[in-house]
Amino acid sequence: MSWALVAGGSKGIGFSIAEALAKRKYNLLLVARNHDDLILAKKTLEKTYPVEVETLTCDLSLTESTIKIHDWCNDKGCKVNILCNVAGSGGSGDFPELPVNEVSTMLRTNLESTIALSTILIPQLKTNAPSYILNVGSLAGFAPILIKSVYASAKSAVHSFSYSLRYILKPDKISVSCLCPGPVFTKPSIVNETMKQMGWLGKHMALEPGLVGELAIRGLLRRKMIIVPGKLARLISYILRILPDQFIAYLIYSFRK
Numbered sequence: 001m002s003w004a005l006v007a008g009g010s011k012g013i014g015f016s017i018a019e020a021l022a023k024r025k026y027n028l029l030l031v032a033r034n035h036d037d038l039i040l041a042k043k044t045l046e047k048t049y050p051v052e053v054e055t056l057t058c059d060l061s062l063t064e065s066t067i068k069i070h071d072w073c074n075d076k077g078c079k080v081n082i083l084c085n086v087a088g089s090g091g092s093g094d095f096p097e098l099p100v101n102e103v104s105t106m107l108r109t110n111l112e113s114t115i116a117l118s119t120i121l122i123p124q125l126k127t128n129a130p131s132y133i134l135n136v137g138s139l140a141g142f143a144p145i146l147i148k149s150v151y152a153s154a155k156s157a158v159h160s161f162s163y164s165l166r167y168i169l170k171p172d173k174i175s176v177s178c179l180c181p182g183p184v185f186t187k188p189s190i191v192n193e194t195m196k197q198m199g200w201l202g203k204h205m206a207l208e209p210g211l212v213g214e215l216a217i218r219g220l221l222r223r224k225m226i227i228v229p230g231k232l233a234r235l236i237s238y239i240l241r242i243l244p245d246q247f248i249a250y251l252i253y254s255f256r257k
């Protein structure tokens with residue numbers, strides 16, 4: 001049976017992605033920091049779907065975690081052919097107030113772990129091809145967002161990396177997709193922040209994590225490159241991709257003054 005590794009699969013969008021895979025009978029390897037949340041996710045999924053779920057507690061912002069995850073997969077002897085790099089966070093602070101250690105953690109969790117895990121698991125994915133990589137970016141990664149500049153920069157790099165990887169891995173039958181959601185109401189802090197910063201637009205663009213997970217896996221298995229769930233978010237993503245970055249940055253700057 002095929003196995004999928006979901007880095008950041010215990011809660012939120014990651015859990016919904018894991019659930020959408022379990023529905024399609026993929027066994028799961030879930031990684032996150034909180035042990036209790038992982039066990040709860042494992043019990044919920046194994047009770048509902050005919051799948052096996054293994055869990056690993058580890059912090060993806062630490063460089064050594066990549067090797068730990070790689071060795072864990074090898075020791076389990078699971079045939080991984082789907083890798084989902086979901087873990088990440090926007091946090092509430094931004095440059096220049098955000099302390100430099102928190103900036104580093106944000107970059108390592110959102111970007112470095114995505115690149116490192118993809119790199120170290122490529123041999124396994126090649127052996128078990130046809131395989132899939134799903135990297136989680138964000139609508140924020142399509143533009144320089146002045147109030148989320150570190151997060152938007154990290155996600156923009158995730159998008160860019162995913163585009164390159166897609167063509168690099170094409171001959172190896174590994175398909176690469178990038179999920180770029182607008183607001184997803186995974187926790188109260190995101191609901192509050194979305195309503196405060198985006199008002200009407202945020203309310204109408206926001207989606208529930210269950211739907212986002214399902215659309216992400218549908219898009220992944222159809223080998224879509226960019227997956228933006230929701231009609232309004234998709235429309236905004238097209239506009240953001242057409243407009244020059246300089247213009248968007250100036251527009252946000254002018255609104256904030």
Ligand SMILES: NC(=O)c1ccc[n+]([C@@H]2O[C@H](COP(=O)([O-])OP(=O)(O)OC[C@H]3O[C@@H](n4cnc5c(N)ncnc54)[C@H](OP(=O)(O)O)[C@@H]3O)[C@@H](O)[C@H]2O)c1
Nearest residue numbers: 008010011012013032033034059060087088138183184186
């Ligand atoms: N929610 C949104 O509005 C939204 C919009 C666009 C993009 N995204 C992106 O979607 C992804 C998931 O967001 P979410 O809202 O679903 O987040 P979430 O509810 O906080 O879930 C994040 C998942 O990743 C794990 N995780 C976080 N940091 C980790 C670390 N350092 N090491 C290992 N595991 C870690 C969490 O478990 P532990 O806390 O136990 O580690 C959890 O399983 C992120 O990349 C985010 O940037 C979210």
